[in-house]
Amino acid sequence: MTIETMTPLLKPVDAALRERAARVIPGGMYGHLNVTLLPASYPQYYRSGDGARLTDVDGNEYIDFMCGFGPMISGYKNPVVEAAAAAQLAEGDALGGPTPRMVELAELLVDTVGPADWAMFGKNGTDATSLAVTIARAATGKRKILKGTTAYHGANAWFNPNPLGSTPEDRANIIYFEFNDITSLEAAAAEAGDDLAGIIVSPFKHDGPADDQRLADVEFARAVRAIADRNSAVLIMDEVRTGFRLVTGSAWEPLGVAPDLIAYSKAIANGYALSAVVGIDSLAQAASDIYATGSFWYSGVAMAAAIANIGLLRETDTPAYMDHVGTLFRTGLQAQAEENGFEIVQSGPAVMPYLRFVGDTDYATALAFSGAAAARGVLLHPVHNWFLSTAHTEADIAEALERTADAFAETRSVIG
Ligand SMILES: Cc1ncc(COP(=O)(O)O)c(C=O)c1O
Structure with missing residues (x-):
């Protein structure tokens, strides 16, 4: 199985928007929100956000660990x-x-x-x-x-x-x-x-x-x-x-x-x-x-x-809360990586975590893992730090970890 064949969520509306954008927006999309270098499971366009969840234009829901690359801290639609x-x-x-x-x-x-x-x-x-x-x-x-x-x-x-x-x-x-x-x-x-x-x-x-x-x-x-x-x-x-x-x-x-x-x-x-x-x-x-x-x-x-x-x-002490849920996520990911035989380094504060696969010089493993997570409705990023918010509940973290368990397993089968 390759990254491209990993069960992407259905995204026909997103695909149609990208086609229209290619005609009227330079490069179809510019800047750091351009997803063309990310796995196919990433949407380019979103419909809405609620709490710690995002819905793309095709109705797929994601537990979001990018928070709009930082702006969302108190939950979408707070x-x-x-x-x-x-x-x-x-x-x-x-x-x-x-x-x-x-x-x-x-x-x-x-x-x-x-x-x-x-x-x-x-x-x-x-x-x-x-x-x-x-x-x-x-x-x-x-x-x-x-x-x-x-x-x-x-x-x-x-x-x-x-x-x-x-x-x-x-x-x-x-x-x-x-x-x-x-x-x-x-x-x-x-x-x-x-x-x-x-x-x-x-x-x-x-x-x-x-x-x-x-x-x-x-x-x-x-x-x-x-x-x-x-x-x-x-x-x-x-x-x-x-x-x-x-x-x-x-x-x-x-x-x-x-x-x-x-x-x-x-x-x-x-x-x-x-x-x-x-x-x-x-x-x-x-x-x-x-x-x-x-x-x-x-x-x-x-x-x-x-x-x-x-x-x-x-x-309240919101940095401490975000650190708490970030640490829960980080601890769960560490165990899952080990279970699947991956050596990872998690660095930075838990409220803005960054995960790297050791030896992954071409980022193939990071791309496969983040792609597999996005395909399962967990929005991470292969090469940029992630963000926690006060809207991330312990239940969100537990649900995200259920999905990343499968994402790690799929990554192992892709990377070999
Ligand atoms: C540390 C830092 N400084 C400045 C900027 C620029 O901010 P903006 O993209 O809102 O212009 C960013 C954006 O990511 C940033 O991370």
Whole structure:
């Protein structure tokens, strides 16, 4: 049996949409949501979501461990978030200027995120990381930004991993370091010399697929802070992917390290388009001096959704709950892998787990396993970290594990 012959769920509506898309959308689909490189059992188009479940356009249901690549954290169609969004929509969304929700949300973020004294908003994570870099340069009058070699911080000309369409000049002021490697960070800072504007770093290394995820060493986190301070540079934390999953606040708080700017997006509004940059007092002037705006940046609905969502996330220790269900899933997968004779490495925090098959250099096993899981209604990803949410119940995990047991067995029969 090959990956292609693994009982894909019936998807005629999806197939018809893909055919139409091929005529009117570049490449039929672009960006990281393009499923053409994934096994045939992955749908391209979805109809709806509910709790931790997704339904594709053909009516197939999946227990979803991708959460829209991060935005869903409190469950699809969360009634509290949806009620807040609907109430705001009834009043209006993109009006002549912001609604009171903007001030309320900024107050809530300042109250929730330790280092934050102010907040400003955009739509996508790239808006937030670009704004943060611009603020750092405006505040310091310097140019160089240090970034992890393979770290993803968005799709602008500075950071896009695919250089096609950008110029060497766009990236001339980016200097690279290795995550958790203080020596390489020191070398990058030395290269920047007296032109170091900022260091952008994610709370943990989550930029596979070639590598396992790595949590930050406390020494590394402290060195990032110290090097930024020594050079009067800005420490930018990119929490676009991790925000409110690791910590309801700032991710390096448990390590005792506070960034100067934090970029959030994905999960803050539980699926509504919103990003935020929060920062310390001394950067407020630069943040107000730069030209930062977008036609939809002030829309009220996503902000209302964020207020409700962050309110829910603050009610209980939601990172601990997500860690609990993530650990249950991870423990079950480990046992199943062993039962089927696979050596796997599971890395990163359990709320954003990553699974790799040892020796699977061409990802054939990862593709076979994720394809077999999708064919059984469990949505994982072969080379990207997965996400847990507060909507994943222990029963969801148990049901998903029943299905992945079969997926591992099928993978063994495919891979041999
Ligand atoms: C760490 C990180 N930073 C920035 C971004 C860019 O966010 P967006 O795709 O919303 O522009 C992403 C997106 O995956 C991300 O994971």
